[in-house]
Amino acid sequence: MTDDFSFATLDLDDESHENTARVNGWLDAVTRGFHQGHATDEFREKWLAAVRLDGATSRGVWESPELPLSTEVPVATFGHFVKTLNAGAAHLPARMITDVTVAPTHRRRGLMRRLMTENLEDAASTGIPVVVLTASEGAIYQRFGFGPATREAQVRVDSTSRFQLRQVPDDGGRVAMVDASVAWPTLSAVFEKHHLVTRGSLGRPTYYEAWLKGYDWQAQSEDRRQRIAVRFGPDGEADGFVAYAQKRTEGTGEIEVRDMVTSSPAAHLALWQFLADIDLADVVTVSAPVVDPLTHALVDHRVRRVTAMPDHLWVRILDVQAALEARPWFGTDRIVLRVVDGLGHADGTFSIDASDGRAAVTSTTDAPDVTLDVETLGTLYLGDVTVDPLAKGGRITATGEALRRFAALADGSPSPHCNTHF
Ligand SMILES: CC(C)(COP(=O)(O)OP(=O)(O)OC[C@H]1O[C@@H](n2cnc3c(N)ncnc32)[C@H](O)[C@@H]1OP(=O)(O)O)[C@@H](O)C(=O)NCCC(=O)NCCS
Structure with missing residues (x-):
């Protein structure tokens, strides 16, 4: 269904007249998506200077042939750049997804789904362990494996x-x-x-x-x-x-x-x-x-x-080993964790061998003690939510004893705070 469109990445360095019109169109689509004013030239210059330094990637979807009276304005936008996330025991590269919009005339045709699934595949193939975003609404991103991980x-x-x-x-x-x-x-x-x-x-x-x-x-x-x-x-x-x-x-x-x-x-x-x-x-x-x-x-x-108390940062884990080794663990124990991921990236069974505040995480064929999906793992990841309410909410499967051991390993302070908005 999305094959009738042209998916492309903006060239953020080309200052030709033609490309400036394309960048303007892209920004117009973003500001339209968030109900903001049309972008001014000053805004575009400042935005370009900032995203170039961040090495950002800005994708767009254009309809072909172009829509009438709507030159160079794409029907969907999607951006990302990479910074680091303090996961509690180490910093990890995190891909930050931003500028996600789809034109009101083209919503619910799968454009965002295609942009998101391609983006996650690309992130996984380049070794990015976690992807993060902030959400305008609460029911969009779970289906892609994101869990709300911090609140403000x-x-x-x-x-x-x-x-x-x-x-x-x-x-x-x-x-x-x-x-x-x-x-x-x-x-x-x-x-x-x-x-x-x-x-x-x-x-x-x-x-x-x-x-x-x-x-x-x-x-x-x-x-x-x-x-x-x-x-x-x-x-x-x-x-x-x-x-x-x-x-x-x-x-x-x-x-x-x-x-x-x-x-x-x-x-x-x-x-x-x-x-x-x-x-x-x-x-x-x-x-x-x-x-x-x-x-x-x-x-x-x-x-x-x-x-x-709105949710703020949503976390999508792609590399379970790298992600879990960068978070703090409490106590000394070994738990076998089954992570279910419909998109495949994080799917598997992992041994978490914890001592001295850290864990060694490896793939295993052992029978799992605890089973959860990747969205739940994202929610648990930074420690804003503990094991008990997630289990009582039906999101974690384990015997009572395994759950108690998992909670003793996974739950502990400090609670997280993310004050970066993007
Ligand atoms: C949110 C937005 C990007 C969705 O784009 P879209 O192309 O319509 O989404 P898709 O058609 O690819 O939908 C993919 C899935 O997400 C679901 N979905 C999309 N938007 C949703 C919403 N607001 N609430 C709940 N589910 C939503 C769809 O039902 C679909 O579900 P399914 O495939 O599992 O059945 C678009 O509505 C938009 O631009 N909104 C305004 C700007 C905005 O809020 N951007 C998000 C910033 S975080």
Whole structure:
């Protein structure tokens, strides 16, 4: 059914008039898919500069002959690039899928299915162990083996006098407002430190640089209201930053945190004290870790209120051995795990031999102790969800004893946090 179309990869380096029209058409399809404004020339230039540095691949599907009055706009788009995922015990290359759109006139004809299955085959053939994405809706990607693996808490914090930390961080560090146009190397270094120590963290695409300098990719214009504060630790090195803007809602001043990245608990709490101290606001809103030390650092924990808890990162494991050897394991035991994968990539039976926090994973012909599908393995992978609720939800098959042993090996802190959006 998808044979009537031409599937092709954009040339992101060709600046000829003809190819620029093709890139414009591709971007027009993406912005149409997400109901955003048509891409401006400035947007295209900034986008191209960023995706070139990321070595991105942008695929499109064009109808042949071309659709009437719709020059060079493809009927589907699909992009990816590779960064690293902190799997808890090691970093792994992760293919990040993005810009998935299909024109409203061409939906449900299998275009996305073909783009996705080809992409997963390509990733597997080039040795990529995990593929990740974020999902606009909750029922699309399970069929391709993706499981929701991290969530983000949407949080409202009362920053009136009710906000009180049990102990105000007093380690000799300080917080400074910085000029976004020159702060990028410092912000980038803070993110790299955070990425090193945070389970579930995913490397950031290059377009973060323009965004933190004030370019609003959604509005396609400069946002001159965004401010950035950096926390410098006692050694003078930056160990956290926050990007925010103040807005007035219902007569109340609100500090809307757009990005908050820290590499130490002291930096996290110091930046919270900074946010609570900002005048002309009595609430702070932020996307926060699900398990947030702030909750336990407050005198009154109800000051921090979770308003929503959407899923964030979806994980699709392609190489079970590489993926499971990069995550932490707890206790000393051996479990035989049967992974069922309708697309074949991760299908097999694996021996997980765990000790000292890591596991050696090998293929085996032994009888399995535990059986689950690849989607469930993705959900379990980063530790946001434990074995017990998945088993009770009918997603893991095992005898009671095997389940207890599997949980003892697989479940353990820290809980993950991914604050990369793409
Ligand atoms: C989501 C979207 C990309 C799907 O593209 P599509 O070409 O219509 O999808 P396909 O025809 O290839 O569908 C493949 C399968 O996914 C299912 N599916 C597609 N979109 C779905 C949705 N929104 N909810 C539930 N299932 C969905 C189809 O029913 C089909 O199932 P089956 O083959 O197992 O029976 C398209 O609707 C779109 O562009 N939406 C707007 C932008 C968007 O949300 N992009 C996703 C960003 S994460």
